[in-house]
Amino acid sequence: MATHTLxxxxxxxPMTFVKTKLKLAQIAxxxxxxxxxxxxxxxxNLPRSxxxxxxxxxxxxxxxxxxxxxxxxx
Amino acid sequence: xxxxxxxxxxxxxxxxxxxLTAVFTLATGAASVGYQVNIFFxxxxxxxxxxxxxxxxxxxxxxxxxxxxxMGGLHVTPTSRFNFWGLGPRIFRYLMRKNNxxxxxxxxxxxxxxxxxxYACEMAMxxxxxxxxxxxxxxxxxxxxxxxxxISEGGRTMFI
Numbered sequence: 001m002a003t004h005t006l007x008x009x010x011x012x013x014p015m016t017f018v019k020t021k022l023k024l025a026q027i028a029x030x031x032x033x034x035x036x037x038x039x040x041x042x043x044x045n046l047p048r049s050x051x052x053x054x055x056x057x058x059x060x061x062x063x064x065x066x067x068x069x070x071x072x073x074x
Numbered sequence: 075x076x077x078x079x080x081x082x083x084x085x086x087x088x089x090x091x092x093x094l095t096a097v098f099t100l101a102t103g104a105a106s107v108g109y110q111v112n113i114f115f116x117x118x119x120x121x122x123x124x125x126x127x128x129x130x131x132x133x134x135x136x137x138x139x140x141x142x143x144x145m146g147g148l149h150v151t152p153t154s155r156f157n158f159w160g161l162g163p164r165i166f167r168y169l170m171r172k173n174n175x176x177x178x179x180x181x182x183x184x185x186x187x188x189x190x191x192x193y194a195c196e197m198a199m200x201x202x203x204x205x206x207x208x209x210x211x212x213x214x215x216x217x218x219x220x221x222x223x224x225i226s227e228g229g230r231t232m233f234i
Contacts, residue, residue: 014103015176018184021106049107 003032008042009067016042017049024055027074032058035070043068081110081229083222088234089118089145090154091163091178097122097234098181105188110229113185114222115213116195120202121145122182123192123209134203141202148179186212191225193217 006023008016020035027033037043047057047070056073063069082104086097097113105111115123126132127147133139153162170177176184185192194209196216206216217225 010174012173012175014099014106014181015184017106018102018176018188022184022187045107053108 001030001032002028003034005034005036007036009036009038013041017046020046020050024050024072024074029074031074033072033074035072036063037068037070039066039068043070046070047072078228079110080104080108081112081226083112083114083226083229083231085222085231085233086113086115086119086122087117088154089121089151091151091166092153092155093234094119094122094148094151095178095181098178098185099176100232100234101190102176102181102184102188105185105190111185111188111190112193112222112225113190114193114195114217114226116198118145120194120198120204120209121151122148123194123213124148124204125208125210132204132208138201138203142204145202148182151178186210193222193225 004027006020008019011019016037023033035046037046047060050057050072057070058073059071061069084097084101086094101111101113124147127149129143129146129150131139131143133142151163152160153166156162167177192213194206194213194216196218199216206213
């Protein structure tokens with residue numbers, strides 16, 4: 001079970017979601033993806049849409065300033 | 075998940091740079107959050123899926139070849155406002171890159187990577203003398219209204 005990281009803090013809609021989705025498609029079942037994202041649209045919607053698509057959202061953690069980390073298991 | 079996948083179907087009628095950007099932004103965003111997405115390209119919208127991205131004389135006869143040249147492909151789509159004889163899209167592309175916002179070409183690439191279903195309108199192709207081989211390989215099929223209604227059934231549909 002590998003852990004992958006994806007930084008979308010400099011991305012804008014819709015690439016925040018696009019990059020996360022494509023990364024999730026690349027990794028193996030059971031792998032962990034740590035997504036670094038900013039407040040607002042990405043933080044409000046990414047964990048919810050990951051859950052809706054059947055992924056396991058393990059953690060949503062505030063790191064510093066406007067940056068948060070969302071941990072998703074495929 | 076037992077419930078049926080959510081669905082978004084877009085009718086891409088416009089060949090304008092800005093409206094196509096809206097089409098592909100909605101399409102990639104929706105596909106990324108788990109929607110099944112269908113785009114039905116018709117009339118000017120067909121410019122977005124041509125293999126030849128610039129201007130070329132594609133078409134079945136003299137008139138449609140002239141049309142094909144004037145309409146062009148993805149790289150020469152005009153903006154609906156402030157086109158300034160083709161300068162507008164260049165300025166928008168510059169601003170999008172500068173602000174790290176995906177350009178139209180990047181959005182099309184992402185749509186293909188996300189498995190968005192691309193369809194071409196059979197009637198408009200006939201009028202403009204275009205064949206499926208004039209389009210990018212990812213175009214799944216050429217359709218008419220009845221089939222489009224069938225594939226969009228039960229989801230949301232937008233006309234852009």
